[in-house]
Amino acid sequence: MIRFGRPALRGRLALVTSAAVALVALGVLAAAYVVIRYELVRQFDLQLKQQAGLIAQQNRDDGPGVLFAECNWLAAPACAQIVPAAPDAPGQRGLVLPVTGATRRVAAGTLGEFYSNISHDGHAMRMFTTPLRGGNALQVAARTDTVDKGVRQAGLLLTAVGGAGVLLAAALGYVVSRTSLRPVTRLTATAERIAATRDPAHRIELPPYEARRQDEITRLTTTFNTMLDELEEAVAAQRRLVADASHELRTPLTALRTNVELLARAERLTPAQRERASGALGRQLREVTGLVNDLIELARDEEPQQLVEEVRLDGLAERCVAQARGHWPDTVFTTDLDGDVTVTGVPARLARLLSNLLDNAAKFSPAGAPVEVRLARTDGSVDLTVRDHGPGISAEDLPYVFDRFYRSREARALPGSGLGLAMARQIARAHGAELTAERAEAGGARFRLRFPA
Numbered sequence: 001m002i003r004f005g006r007p008a009l010r011g012r013l014a015l016v017t018s019a020a021v022a023l024v025a026l027g028v029l030a031a032a033y034v035v036i037r038y039e040l041v042r043q044f045d046l047q048l049k050q051q052a053g054l055i056a057q058q059n060r061d062d063g064p065g066v067l068f069a070e071c072n073w074l075a076a077p078a079c080a081q082i083v084p085a086a087p088d089a090p091g092q093r094g095l096v097l098p099v100t101g102a103t104r105r106v107a108a109g110t111l112g113e114f115y116s117n118i119s120h121d122g123h124a125m126r127m128f129t130t131p132l133r134g135g136n137a138l139q140v141a142a143r144t145d146t147v148d149k150g151v152r153q154a155g156l157l158l159t160a161v162g163g164a165g166v167l168l169a170a171a172l173g174y175v176v177s178r179t180s181l182r183p184v185t186r187l188t189a190t191a192e193r194i195a196a197t198r199d200p201a202h203r204i205e206l207p208p209y210e211a212r213r214q215d216e217i218t219r220l221t222t223t224f225n226t227m228l229d230e231l232e233e234a235v236a237a238q239r240r241l242v243a244d245a246s247h248e249l250r251t252p253l254t255a256l257r258t259n260v261e262l263l264a265r266a267e268r269l270t271p272a273q274r275e276r277a278s279g280a281l282g283r284q285l286r287e288v289t290g291l292v293n294d295l296i297e298l299a300r301d302e303e304p305q306q307l308v309e310e311v312r313l314d315g316l317a318e319r320c321v322a323q324a325r326g327h328w329p330d331t332v333f334t335t336d337l338d339g340d341v342t343v344t345g346v347p348a349r350l351a352r353l354l355s356n357l358l359d360n361a362a363k364f365s366p367a368g369a370p371v372e373v374r375l376a377r378t379d380g381s382v383d384l385t386v387r388d389h390g391p392g393i394s395a396e397d398l399p400y401v402f403d404r405f406y407r408s409r410e411a412r413a414l415p416g417s418g419l420g421l422a423m424a425r426q427i428a429r430a431h432g433a434e435l436t437a438e439r440a441e442a443g444g445a446r447f448r449l450r451f452p453a
């Protein structure tokens, strides 16, 4: 019995689902972080620019020099200065904000306004440098503590949300894998139970809400159940065959025993009685032997592949009819055979099928009544029919004549075990052909063996 120690598929599915959800969540959060930081810095820059505009308006005629020097204040604008283009121009003593070549170029008008991050007295600041009338540059700076704090807080918050998201993703993955694999688990359990008990009567029961879904799993379940139906049917048929066979063997065996016991006291019998008993014994032995042989043939399933060949049906029918004429001298067999019809099959088996039909026809029709064998090609199929003029098959017997051991009430007076047609149908099926029985018009029975063309 196969047992899976660890439901590896479930683990994998849970992992993949969780990872996918977690990745998406973390991606979204990272993007949110970037956007928030960008937006906060942009707002801050805008404020700086506005302040620079106000200062430029208020200090129309000021020359180079410091305007506000309280750079450590958190309030803005606390820090601003005007820088000339020439490094050696007067009024530059005590400038508080760093001046670079870029600042000079802005003052000279060769470079546009720009933002930069600077550090002043150990404080992170953002500085805006913009040209001012009269060949100067205006620098406005403010501490970025608030922005940094905002960004940090946003980061912390998003990290917390991300952590929760990953946990949620893991839980989700687990739930998804569990629910989506539940039918598979059930399937496995059923298969294991069948393997353990060897009882194919088990079925997978899907709860109604799952059965309504038409997905791969429900399809697999249906297929599995269908397979179990077939298996159960096959097992039941096998059991029936054995039960039927042993039942059918009991009667002839009892008769055999009676005759054997009779012959054991042979000295007390007259020669005529002895003759009769041993004659009956021989007949019964032949019957039992025939029955056992038939059973063995029936139990065989496939046609032996190496014996398959192209069979001329007309020739085969001729041979079988000739043989039947020998067996049943009182019956008139007539043939009407379309020439040159070949099928692929095992000739001996097909002959067996046909002789079973011919034997029945002769056995069940009155002496002298004709039995007609026809081989005709119709569009799409080849039909071989055996028709007799006997009593025919009554409507209530018709569905059962191909069953093993089935014999109509009238037939029980005649020799036979009811295996002939069962075997015939089995041979037909093994050859991909269809064997059916019908009531012929104007009385009699007609058996039709139909090969697809």
Ligand SMILES: Nc1ncnc2c1ncn2[C@@H]1O[C@H](COP(=O)(O)OP(=O)(O)OP(=O)(O)O)[C@@H](O)[C@H]1O
Binding pocket: 356, 360, 361, 364, 388, 390, 391, 392, 393, 397, 401, 402, 406, 407, 408, 409, 411, 412, 415, 416, 417, 418, 419, 420, 421, 422, 445
């Ligand atoms: N040509 C026929 N006319 C009337 N009834 C038939 C005919 N062929 C078959 N049947 C009915 O179908 C039953 C089953 O036929 P089948 O050939 O399987 O068994 P059987 O001939 O009785 O025994 P067996 O063939 O094993 O010696 C027969 O017992 C009979 O009732």
Ligand SMILES: [Mg+2]
Binding pocket: 356, 359, 360, 416, 419, 420, 421
């Ligand atoms: Mg028969």
